[in-house]
Amino acid sequence: MDMGWYPIGDISDIPLRGARCVKTPQMNIAIFRTGENEVHAIENRCPHKGGPLSEGIVHGNAVTCPLHNWVISLETGKALGADEGEVRVIPVRNEGGRLSIALENVMMVAAE
Secondary structure, eight states, rough: OOEEEEEEEGGGGTTTTEEEEEOOOOOOOEEETTTTOOOEEESSTTTTTOOGGGEEEEEEEEEEOOTTEEETTTTTTBOOOTOOOBEEEEEEETTTTTEEEHHHHHHHHOOO
């Protein structure tokens, strides 16, 4: 199936080890830029108490939730350490600094 890629801006819009939030009809998506300049997109809602992951601290390929310090993998969406739970991972692509997310994937996942 062909993904419906939705442009979300330029990589320079997101600071290193920072994030921004993109609102879709299905969910809010947190777009992260790691210190190594990698870009990841996950659901902006911690599996613990729904904390805004986009406001967390990015370290390596993970983010720490600002509410209760759960650590979430940006690659798998899974809680790390002793915590259990996961968030949806959204496909993101970087073409010369222009970022897009696969919106049809969001719609499919949200419908499950």
